[in-house]
Amino acid sequence: MATQARHEGLHQRTGYSRITQEHLTRLLATYNTLRFIDGLEPCVYCGMAANSIDHVPPRVARATLVAQGLVARYPFIEVHCCVECNSTLGARPLWTLGARKRYIKQALRRRYGAILRLPNWTDAELAQMSDRMRDYILDGLKVRDFIEARISF
Numbered sequence: 201m202a203t204q205a206r207h208e209g210l211h212q213r214t215g216y217s218r219i220t221q222e223h224l225t226r227l228l229a230t231y232n233t234l235r236f237i238d239g240l241e242p243c244v245y246c247g248m249a250a251n252s253i254d255h256v257p258p259r260v261a262r263a264t265l266v267a268q269g270l271v272a273r274y275p276f277i278e279v280h281c282c283v284e285c286n287s288t289l290g291a292r293p294l295w296t297l298g299a300r301k302r303y304i305k306q307a308l309r310r311r312y313g314a315i316l317r318l319p320n321w322t323d324a325e326l327a328q329m330s331d332r333m334r335d336y337i338l339d340g341l342k343v344r345d346f347i348e349a350r351i352s353f
């Protein structure tokens with residue numbers, strides 16, 4: 201009982217309570233899929249399998265850039281991009297690859313802040329937990345590792 205109460209305290213203190221097992225399971229399934237797709241290039245922003253194309257600068261801005269003579273400064277390119285990064289960027293007025301990449305890193309840090317803050321656990325601590333709690337924590341740490349890899353890509 202004391203152990204149970206201690207785990208519940210840790211649960212709340214570390215932010216786990218805001219992350220559901222369903223959310224972790226869904227993210228793990230997505231990342232396990234997007235990590236290894238033969239024949240797909242990596243997303244230029246996060247390294248996951250890219251199944252879309254991102255236009256840099258965004259297409260909606262291109263006519264204006266042409267009219268203002270800014271094409272030499274903001275060359276038009278197309279890059280491989282995962283769906284999440286593509287929809288995160290949308291038509292935001294970020295006209296260079298570097299600006300778009302910085303925006304993505306910030307967006308991932310914000311979106312997955314609670315997961316990124318998950319603490320490490322010792323083997324002794326994990327051994328004292330219920331199977332369900334341990335699985336939940338290990339899933340959370342796997343997702344955290346994926347997100348860290350995307351941010352540091």
Ligand SMILES: [Zn+2]
Nearest residue numbers: 243246282285
């Ligand atoms: Zn991406």
